[in-house]
Amino acid sequence: xxxxxxxxxxxxxxxxxxxxxxxxxxxxxxxxxxxxxxxxxxxxxxxxxxxxxxxxxxxxxxxxxxxxx
Numbered sequence: 447x448x449x450x451x452x453x454x455x456x457x458x459x460x461x462x463x464x465x466x467x468x469x470x471x472x473x474x475x476x477x478x479x480x481x482x483x484x485x486x487x488x489x490x491x492x493x494x495x496x497x498x499x500x501x502x503x504x505x506x507x508x509x510x511x512x513x514x515x
Contacts, residue, residue, distance in 0.1 A: 452485070 455468040467485060470477040
């Protein structure tokens with residue numbers, strides 16, 4: 447979408463497809479390849495987003511009991 451902020455994957459994770467970038471929406475709910483000529487880089491952040499899911503099984507187990515469904 448016009449004016450949407452994207453997260454672009456690091457260089458080492460970019461596919462070897464000329465003219466395309468691997469990127470995701472700010473929320474991370476949409477991921478895919480976008481034409482590089484549709485992208486205008488206006489800033490750069492090199493921080494990683496916080497994990498969306500627990501990293502280990504113990505954390506997942508703990509969360510299951512804290513938030514019963």
